[in-house]
Amino acid sequence: MIREIKKLKSEEFDVVIIGGGIHGVTIAREASLQGLKTALIEKNDFGSSTSANSLKVLHGGLRYLQHANYKRIRQSIRSRKVFQQVAPNLVSNVPFLVPTFGFGVRSKFVMKTAIKLYDIISADRNKNIPNDNFISNGKVLSKNEVVKILPGLQQNNLTGGAVWYESIANDSERLILQFVLDASDNGACIANYLKATGFIIENKSITAVKVKDELNNHEFEIRTKNIIVTAGPWLNEIYNSFVSNNTFNIPLTKAVNIVVNKGLFGNYAVGLEGTEEYKDRDAIIKRGKRLYFFVPLNNKTMIGTTYNKFDDAPDKLTITKSDLIEIIDEVNSIYPSLNLKFQDICFYHTGLLPMAEQKSPDDDIQPGKHSEIYDLEKTDGISGAYLIKSVKFTTAPSIAEDAVQMVLQKSGKKIKKTFVTSYNSNKKKEEIDLPYDVQKHLREIYGRNKYKIVSMINNNKQLAELVSNSPAVTIAEILYCIREEMAISLSDIILRRTGLGNLNIPSINTIIKIAKIMQNELKWDNSKLDYEIEKVKKIYSVLNNSLLETNN
Ligand SMILES: Cc1cc2nc3c(=O)[nH]c(=O)nc-3n(C[C@H](O)[C@H](O)[C@H](O)COP(=O)(O)OP(=O)(O)OC[C@H]3O[C@@H](n4cnc5c(N)ncnc54)[C@H](O)[C@@H]3O)c2cc1C
Known part of the structure; x- marks a missing residue:
């Protein structure tokens, strides 16, 4: 391409x-x-x-039950299938856990009913998708089971938990x-x-x-x-x-997530109520506390989302230290024993979304629905x-x-059926003589295109040299992304092709090695090389920059 x-x-x-x-x-x-x-x-x-800044949850639509929006649930299920079919290697399933309390709208009974109803509405969710992507039915957990997963949760009125499965984009x-x-x-x-x-x-x-x-x-x-x-x-x-x-x-709202450098609740994504009340006029349950989600990915945890009003031009969007501290403070109030620190943050997401209409000035800032x-x-x-x-x-x-x-x-043209109705995994068998880490990385990130990189290495063994150990990225991969995937700037490679820097701060050595490969391939002069390196360093400048010297 x-x-x-x-x-x-x-x-x-x-x-x-x-x-x-x-x-x-x-x-x-x-x-x-x-x-x-x-x-x-x-x-x-x-x-x-x-799109690079989402929490990466490919919602199955369970949440729209509270808006009684059947159409949107079906739309979500259909869309999720398209993602699973187009790139099964980039989509995985994660159990989502929300604790249940008392006998009211947040009770185990209500959540159990919602999960059962959702399982019926989504009964065909596993039709025509690869077996590895199959999504299980939801379930409820006892109080003891929930306390094992969330030992620091305040237990007044806790009755157990509801678990359902969502897909997430491993690399959006x-x-x-x-x-x-x-x-x-x-x-x-x-x-x-x-x-x-x-x-x-x-x-x-x-x-x-x-x-x-x-x-x-x-x-x-x-x-x-x-x-x-x-x-x-x-x-x-x-x-x-x-x-x-x-x-x-x-009107636009600025949405922010943080990524912290550790797993927090095993393989569970967890939804916990924040401290502030909010109103949702369109929901069956009109008032509540905003849920913060903790989503595990590659031994890290994405946490979000906060929403604030944004009145500037979209090109002026920036991330500030106080945006990140707002989330750290909120998380430490919700679940004090996590004791998160600013230094735990290894990446962030921020983007602008259409804001829901505020019908009165004291209405909460929410993204449009x-x-x-x-x-x-x-x-x-x-x-x-x-x-x-x-x-x-x-x-x-x-x-x-x-x-x-x-x-x-x-245009008076006929509409064809493009939705895949039978999934053919089309597994191509080819000899690959590469270290396990490299193979795993190629399989997870490039899916069916990994053979293009393998064949570059088979033609020139020197291209198997690593530019980073974790993830195990080879020189071949960098050249492939430039030649076949329109990677043009250093940030394209670091953030959007190799998975090196979109959840983590890559090391300065890796950044420089890749920049030099690009310089050679794209005939950059030295001032362009320096410019590209500085541009990438700036992305991480709001974080603990000393990590640039130590990672990978
Ligand atoms: C913090 C956060 C968390 C989120 N979490 C989730 C989640 O978990 N699940 C979920 O489903 N959604 C989530 N979302 C919402 C989701 O990310 C967005 O709704 C979606 O990515 C918007 O996609 P888009 O293609 O419309 O916009 P964008 O991704 O913004 O794409 C628009 C593109 O247009 C380009 N462009 C603009 N002007 C021009 C021009 N003149 N010429 C050429 N190109 C132009 C821009 O450069 C940009 O790349 C989240 C969003 C945020 C910010």
Whole structure:
């Protein structure tokens, strides 16, 4: 897969997708599978914005029972299946535990009923997915069992716990990339670091997208019959470029998670009530305390999420030490015996989400609950332009089906069935003579594409040399990501291709080794090399920077 600038300049497309987060890439895959001539452009790297910053839970929809939203539960189950089918190596199942208390709405009886109901609604959840991804039924635990897992929990009124299974994206950045690779295999023309700067509208129809190549400032136009804008928090900005009075404004909330450098509750993800009350007008249970989730991943724990109002432009989003301390303080109030310290934080996630409407000033700040597709023909009389307001990573595949169907219906084209109905694991047997750690890393991160890296090593044994011990990353992998996966900057490799730095701080030695391989391959001069290294160091600068010297 290479940046297809020439084709983007010269050809006309059925649809250009603007924004390569999870929504853009799932739409690109779906549109190309449907036979639409598809282009996908991303102003930065794929999945480098909100989508890289989620808690990585691919919700099965149990939580929507409290909103009695059956449609959304089914949408979540269907979307989760798409993730399991596209990249089974990147999706795993984790038991989620929530303690139960007393006889009211948080009681064991109510939770047990909810879990049973969910198991019935999701009875087909394991149909057509790989066996390794099968999701078990939920269950309830006794008080003693819960105390064993959560010995520091305050036990007044504790009656036990409810357990259900959710999928998580082990590496959400690679999961996003797998959709890009699939779209490219299906013929989509794709480029990262290509920014949409404007649109050409003739006779009230979209005819082209104006773009700027962020690598050389070159500007050109991509001719197209339709656009789908999946720009995440930049939606307001792009929508307002179509309307004259700048009136479109979805308020944004800044969401933050932390990652701590230790497992906390064994293999369980745990939901614990925070200290502050919040209201949810749409739920059956209208009041409660916000749940904080502790999600285990690779011997670390992701904890979140906090939400605060954000009034600035999306490009101004930053993370501060006080954002991180807010979570540490809250966790230590909820579960004092954890005694977490700032130094335990090894990574963080922050992103901007549409905020739910505040019906009165004292309403809590919450993320919006509903994704939406705006058809500008209906709202502003411009045909061929669809803009997406997105609220969840999980439901992106289902939104993708809806958005592409809108384009197909308008163009009078037939809708094909693209949902996989029989799963074929297509296991390719090939001799691999590599250390166990390298094999494990390749299998977990690259799935079916690992053989491409293995064959590079078979052709040149020197490429098996490691640039990092944990994870065991080889030189071959870096070259593969540059040549076949559009990795262009050092941060693309560290954060979004190799799994080296998206849960952990990589060592400065590893960063420099990789930068030098990139310098050689991409012909960087020394000032570019220094710039790329400094840019990566800055990502971790809010954390305990001494870790840069000691890790891996
Ligand atoms: C802290 C946190 C925790 C979360 N946890 C979960 C969770 O556990 N489960 C879940 O399902 N969801 C979760 N979410 C929500 C989920 O991450 C988002 O809803 C989802 O990732 C949004 O995806 P997107 O593709 O719409 O937006 P983005 O990922 O923001 O993608 C938009 C892309 O558009 C690009 N772009 C913008 N303007 C242009 C332009 N002019 N030209 C070209 N490209 C452009 C941007 O660079 C960006 O890459 C969480 C979010 C946060 C912040």
